[in-house]
Amino acid sequence: AQSVTQPDIHITVSEGASLELRCNYSYGATPYLFWYVQSPGQGLQLLLKYFSGDTLVQGIKGFEAEFKRSQSSFNLRKPSVHWSDAAEYFCAVGTLTGGGNKLTFGTGTQLKVEL
Amino acid sequence: DAGVIQSPRHEVTEMGQEVTLRCKPISGHNSLFWYRQTMMRGLELLIYFNNNVPIDDSGMPEDRFSAKMPNASFSTLKIQPSEPRDSAVYFCASSFNQGASGYTFGSGTRLTVV
Numbered sequence: 001a002q003s004v005t006q007p008d009i010h011i012t013v014s015e016g017a018s019l020e021l022r023c024n025y026s027y028g029a030t031p032y033l034f035w036y037v038q039s040p041g042q043g044l045q046l047l048l049k050y051f052s053g054d055t056l057v058q059g060i061k062g063f064e065a066e067f068k069r070s071q072s073s074f075n076l077r078k079p080s081v082h083w084s085d086a087a088e089y090f091c092a093v094g095t096l097t098g099g100g101n102k103l104t105f106g107t108g109t110q111l112k113v114e115l
Numbered sequence: 116d117a118g119v120i121q122s123p124r125h126e127v128t129e130m131g132q133e134v135t136l137r138c139k140p141i142s143g144h145n146s147l148f149w150y151r152q153t154m155m156r157g158l159e160l161l162i163y164f165n166n167n168v169p170i171d172d173s174g175m176p177e178d179r180f181s182a183k184m185p186n187a188s189f190s191t192l193k194i195q196p197s198e199p200r201d202s203a204v205y206f207c208a209s210s211f212n213q214g215a216s217g218y219t220f221g222s223g224t225r226l227t228v229v
Contacts, residue, residue, distance in 0.1 A: 043119075046219070105150075106157075
């Protein structure tokens with residue numbers, strides 16, 4: 001069965017510093033991979049996705065992620081964090097089933113940004 | 116498009132009562148998902164529909180939970196009878212083309228069972 005691991009429950013960075021959030025997945029085939037962000041009391045917003053092709057994908061809000069098959073990883077990065085990036089971040093893997101894809105989420109990483 | 120629309124936004128009910136959560140997916144999307152989010156268990160997939168047909172309901176916790184999708188523009192998640200441990204935020208999401216365009220989530224329904 002597919003699974004997603006986000007090893008960091010909480011991360012604190014200073015505004016302007018770089019950010020990397022880790023994500024490892026387990027799935028037998030080539031996965032569809034996603035990063036979502038959730039602000040308090042809000043739903044989940046898609047940051048970026050990977051299906052195939054270029055392993056470095058660009059998303060919204062200046063985020064990018066790199067798919068590394070050899071490491072089963074899909075880490076999220078941002079070169080310079082803004083205070084408004086404070087939120088919870090979820091990595092997810094989409095697995096083909098029944099003619100569609102269902103998303104399995106990691107447990108999330110809570111990002112705090114220090115001013 | 117107005118996005119995925121869920122109602123109500125908040126629901127407080129007494130234990131034992133029936134609760135119905137509603138979802139309107141994005142027009143043209145052919146897959147619909149119900150998720151539950153709690154502090155303890157994170158985001159759990161409850162059930163997933165493809166072209167209005169339930170595909171995977173293995174995440175439905177027990178028989179008290181049921182979901183329907185009578186047409187492409189509407190789905191319900193019902194809990195009967197409700198229990199305090201059902202308190203959570205319930206999200207609906209929809210997608211098209213096997214998620215190639217991503218999955219769009221609604222704003223969620225925060226359910227409190229007292």
